[in-house]
Amino acid sequence: MPGKPAGTLYVVATPIGNLDDISARALRILADVALIAAEDTRHSARLLQHFGIATPLQACHEHNEREQGGRFIGRLQAGEDVALISDAGTPLISDPGYHLVRQARAAGIRVVPVPGACALIAALSAAGLPSDRFIFEGFLPARMAARRARLELLREEPRTLIFYEAPHRILECIEDLQVIFGAERQAVLGRELTKAFETLKGLPLGELCAWVAADSNQQRGECVLLVAGWEAPEGDAQVSTEALRVLDLLLAEMPLKRAAALAAEISGVRKNLLYQAALERQGDA
Numbered sequence: 001m002p003g004k005p006a007g008t009l010y011v012v013a014t015p016i017g018n019l020d021d022i023s024a025r026a027l028r029i030l031a032d033v034a035l036i037a038a039e040d041t042r043h044s045a046r047l048l049q050h051f052g053i054a055t056p057l058q059a060c061h062e063h064n065e066r067e068q069g070g071r072f073i074g075r076l077q078a079g080e081d082v083a084l085i086s087d088a089g090t091p092l093i094s095d096p097g098y099h100l101v102r103q104a105r106a107a108g109i110r111v112v113p114v115p116g117a118c119a120l121i122a123a124l125s126a127a128g129l130p131s132d133r134f135i136f137e138g139f140l141p142a143r144m145a146a147r148r149a150r151l152e153l154l155r156e157e158p159r160t161l162i163f164y165e166a167p168h169r170i171l172e173c174i175e176d177l178q179v180i181f182g183a184e185r186q187a188v189l190g191r192e193l194t195k196a197f198e199t200l201k202g203l204p205l206g207e208l209c210a211w212v213a214a215d216s217n218q219q220r221g222e223c224v225l226l227v228a229g230w231e232a233p234e235g236d237a238q239v240s241t242e243a244l245r246v247l248d249l250l251l252a253e254m255p256l257k258r259a260a261a262l263a264a265e266i267s268g269v270r271k272n273l274l275y276q277a278a279l280e281r282q283g284d285a
């Protein structure tokens with residue numbers, strides 16, 4: 001006789017502040033599953049209690065996720081549905097869950113996302129910075145030298161950059177952004193999103209730094225930092241070193257015109273600037 005079909009692992013987003021942001025579907029799934037795998041069971045117990053949900057919770061955090069994953073997989077293979085939640089927002093986004101999701105998929109378990117709040121998307125949606133292309137860098141290194149080294153690598157990134165940061169490091173983080181990206185680069189600080197003291201402040205980095213330094217309230221609560229991507233100055237002499245590196249790699253493999261077009265697509269630098277740079281590099285200009 002065939003066994004019971006395997007259950008489903010639901011990856012459920014929970015609010016990042018305002019409890020009304022949980023979806024009706026999330027509530028239904030949290031109430032219906034056999035078990036909820038939670039980053040912090042005490043924290044999530046309060047959320048479930050608020051919504052009158054009595055589903056049992058089991059810990060699934062960064063310290064036990066790899067080892068305990070098997071327990072959850074066992075329950076799923078036995079035919080039970082399991083929901084994965086983190087303390088706030090979308091699991092796996094700077095939160096635990098990656099190992100469990102990987103293990104579940106490797107075991108042939110169906111994994112279903114139940115989308116909802118996510119601080120980086122909430123911030124981006126209201127920041128007024130280009131949102132067609134962006135990169136999420138999570139948390140920067142805590143130490144200044146390592147943080148500045150990481151930022152150096154991102155200095156000529158053309159897409160909008162998004163960082164999470166702890167409140168006690170927000171000022172030194174903005175100071176380092178200003179040092180590496182320049183005081184004129186536009187930035188937005190999203191703080192306490194969806195909560196009573198929600199702030200979305202957009203200023204050039206130099207001014208944002210002074211504004212946060214002058215008001216200790218801005219150094220409290222949960223923060224997302226968004227920084228406008230690098231814009232190539234006019235003139236081919238200022239094509240970024242990264243764009244030129246890409247161009248050189250492509251020139252070794254394909255005709256000039258195609259290489260310039262592809263390098264433009266990859267780097268975001270204008271095609272005619274790269275075409276001109278390619279001609280100069282091949283000594284034809």
Ligand code: SAM
Pocket residue numbers: 016017086088089090091092093094095117118119120163164165166190191192193194195222223224
């Ligand atoms: N999984 C979460 C998500 O989907 O956004 C992120 C979890 S991560 C451990 C926590 C960080 O997210 C905070 O340090 C802060 O940078 C950001 N964050 C979470 N809630 C926020 C809020 N309400 N306003 C601003 N940033 C928030």
